[in-house]
Amino acid sequence: MIHTLLPLLCLRLCAGQDLRRDGSLPRPSLRAWPSWMVPANSDVTLRCSMPAGEVDFRDIRFALRKNNVPLNVSPDSPSGLAEFHLSDIQTSDAGEYTCEYRTGSPTRRSLPSDVLLLLVTGALPKPSLQAHQKGEVTAGENLTLQCQQPSHVTKPHMFALLKKGTSTPIQLQGPVGMETDFSLPSVTGSDTGAYSCVYYQPRAPFYASEPSDDLTISVTDSPGATPTDYTSGNLIRLGLSALIMVLMVAFLVEAWWSQRRSPGGPGPASSTHRSASCPGVGRGDDEYLVQQDLLSLYSWKPTFPASPGQDAGFLLPVRFTGPDGRTERTHLTHVGGLDKYLKLQHLTG
Missing domain, CATH: 2.60.40.10 (Immunoglobulins)
Incomplete structure (x- = not known):
């Protein structure tokens, strides 16, 4: 049984045919260009094409029928396609058209295509x-x-x-x-x-x-309707604006972080110095330091104003109170640097 089926299967694959039980080939398709409904005196091309990949024969011949009557029309036949050219058609050319094809060796004929109705306007x-x-x-x-x-x-x-x-x-x-x-x-x-x-x-x-x-x-357009292209354009603009804002914030954060990590930026206070905090400011980087070795000469306690400026180089008026209660006034200069020291500018007694 297997020895019988193998040659049949090979024959089917090698020939590439989709044969029906009656030995016929699969039906082609028929289309009209530019249309199946045209005015009188027009030119029409009827295109008959075989199913793709189902038939593998070189010797293929096409035939066209009108109302089931064969027409003596010679087609242009590229591979797997036939074009029948009808020129200057009249009302008498209207009707039902089909096409078919057949092979030369072995001789087999396809089923007819579905009916194409060709109409010529102007008769009514x-x-x-x-x-x-x-x-x-x-x-x-x-x-x-x-x-x-x-x-x-x-x-x-x-x-x-x-x-x-x-x-x-x-x-x-x-x-x-x-x-x-x-x-x-x-x-x-x-x-x-x-x-x-x-x-x-x-x-x-x-x-x-x-x-x-x-x-x-x-x-x-319906009242109040927004064209789709406007809506899309607005969404694109909003997206670009948001992206620019994110990039600007990222650049600002990067610049601020680079300044903090730079050698001239803020850092931890040295253990050999004592801090004198400004009221209302005195947190982290806002803390101002006074050199311990200068203040120890007088053993006085500094008193800062409520809201000093924060730019490097400003003069800060400070009042020192000594152990005996005597008060002296001076100015401290904020020179920045690693620990934001306040340098003693001068002392008046």
């Missing part, structure tokens, strides 16, 4: 198109467009909604009596444009009407 009088809403339409609203065929055309038809700038119909609808409604829900700015509609026969002879007169639809 044009319909009318109108909007249920009057005036401008606000974004987010639902818009209904009604297409109505002429009153003297009694047979119901299929309807198609067209938009200028779009090659194919954007909606298809069956009739409700002699008219139909096309619904555009939650319209946006992209729905702004010129619309028209046609009606057509989906069966032979496949007549299609002239397009209706254009109906221009203008969609405006």
Whole structure:
């Protein structure tokens, strides 16, 4: 059993075919460019393409059929693709088209493609198109467009909604009596444009009407709505501002920390000196020191003013009280340095 299956599996992989039980090849696809609904005297290209990677034969031939009748049309055939060019088409060219392909050796034929309906407009009088809403339409609203065929055309038809700038119909609808409604829900700015509609026969002879007169639809933003691009721009600006603030704070902290760690910055007080604190200041770096060896000559206690300045080099008036209660006045100069010493400038008695 295994010996029987292996050759079949190898044949399938080597040939690259997706063969059906009846020996047929997979069906191709058929597309019309620029559209399957065009005005008379237009040029249309029908493109027939094989499924990608499923068939690996060099000798491939394509065929085109209209209403199941083969057409004597020679296609351009790049690898796995055939293009059938129809020039200056007329109402008689409208119909149902399919394509297929076959291999030369061994000879096998594919299933036909799905049906492509090709319509040529202009054979029937044009319909009318109108909007249920009057005036401008606000974004987010639902818009209904009604297409109505002429009153003297009694047979119901299929309807198609067209938009200028779009090659194919954007909606298809069956009739409700002699008219139909096309619904555009939650319209946006992209729905702004010129619309028209046609009606057509989906069966032979496949007549299609002239397009209706254009109906221009203008969609405006809802009141108070902020355009998305403005909101995004504001968010970007806020983010950049926050980043700049963070960088500025980081630079300031770095500068302050570098000053503290520099040789001329503040540091711990030497054990050979006695501190004389200023009332209301005297915390950590705000503490002012008086040289112990100078004060010990007089054994006097210094008294500082309530709020001295803090810049290096300022003169600070100080009053010294001696052991006998005698008071002397002098000035101390703040010279900064490692311990922020206050140097005795002069002593008057």
